[in-house]
Amino acid sequence: MAAASPFQNLQNDTKCPICLEYYADPVTTECGHNFCRACINMRPQGRGVAVLACSFSCPQCRVVSSRARLRPNRHLQGIVESVKRLAQQSEVLQAHSVCEEHEEKLKLFCEEDQRLICVICREARAHKLHSVRPIKEAALDHKHKLQDWLILLIEEKEGIAASKLKEEQKYKAMKKKVEAEKLKTKAEFQRLHHVLKAQEQIILKRLAAMEKTIATSEKENLAGLSAQISLLENLIKELQAKCKQPAEGLLQDVRGSLSRCESVKFRDPAKAILKPEEAMRNYKVPVTLDADTAHAALILSENGRRARWTDRPQTLPDNPKRFISDVCVLGNEGFSSGRHYWELQVLRVYCGYFVGVAEESVRRIQQSREPPRGRIWALSCYVEEYKAVTADPSGLNCFSYSDVFFSQEAPETLGVYLDYEEGTLSVYNADTMERIHTFTKAAFNEQVYPYFCLWDADLRII
Incomplete structure (x- = not known):
């Protein structure tokens, strides 16, 4: 009997030993075993009748545990959801691993057409003169390209995030100065009250206009930086997911992923102008x-x-x-x-x-x-x-x-x-x-x- 694959073992580990289905709202007993909350909360008593009890005997090790001490296992629940998604992806990939025309297994990758083909397609007129490579070899080459782009995009995202943080600190300091000036102005005009009342209103309006200008500039600049970061984050997630997929999944729409990477406009550090205090x-x-x-x-x-x-x-x-x-x-x-x-x-x-x-x-x-x-x-x-x-x-x-x-x-x-x-x-x-x-x-x-x-x-x- 063939040994179970690692993924099959993982699927078995994410199933409840009572209902033999994927864990639903898993909880951990005092003895360290995991069960569905609904399965463990009800124990049989006489002729298959299930009743709720304050304590129970673990179905796996028979250690008596208290229901009040059942701990939800959110980490295991997350693993179960991930295994479910992987199982679905595996079924989709298996459906796309056979040539629809010749019903042969797809083993080759055509560089010109950017598609998976079988050995019979290789001899066909449509691919006879094309550059064809084994799937694993082509996938490894494209994976390296995607990883190179991934490094560049992560560095770009970190650079923009640092610029955003610097902008936030700059605006925070500016607003702090304006607020301090407002308090100072109010205190001074309270002392002079009658003589400088009109002048107080003029200066406060001027400071309010400064605040409005700062807020507008802050909103526009930070919104632009946030949009760039969001774009890069989405592209980074796409490439990270791509690189984790098997060869067939990685090569699907790989040209589109590379095209989106090439469309990113990188900042030019050589054009950055340092302020005097930064240059110092x-x-x-x-x-x-x-x-x-x-x-x-x-x-x-x-x-x-x-x-x-x-x-x-x-x-x-x-x-x-x-x-x-x-x-x-x-x-x-x-x-x-x-x-x-x-x-x-x-x-x-x-x-x-x-x-x-x-x-x-x-x-x-x-x-x-x-x-x-x-x-x-x-x-x-x-x-x-x-x-x-x-x-x-x-x-x-x-x-x-x-x-x-x-x-x-x-x-x-x-x-x-x-x-x-x-x-x-x-x-x-x-x-x-x-x-x-x-x-x-x-x-x-x-x-x-x-x-x-x-x-x-x-x-x-x-």
């Missing part, structure tokens, strides 16, 4: 902290990417590079040319911190008798108040503060962008890429290093 991230460099320069009150992580302030200074070996007066640390990497960008995350801050760059010769000991050297350019944060800070080489440990800023919400992530040749240093809110401050005409005279100064704060370089 192309200069991102890995920055680590130099343990030889760290003040004793700073604890560095093993990978050199995190610094934490402690009120119990450590005992560290003497090093001429180490900061003694200020709770500072420099980066390992120094820069004497080019453009460089790095980001850091503010994990905790109770007092404040400095973030910027310092020249290599920056003073490490306040009481040093050496003449003042080494300049500093940094952004200072103290209780959400920001100041631009530069070191004044004309005095001992003297800083110059200017350009006071104030932020209603301190950014969690900061970006630092250095252009050595241009002599500029900019600090950004890396979450929104809004510029906080730019130092211009710095005129760096020597190699500069990433500079961090912490007072009861905890920073991590990303």
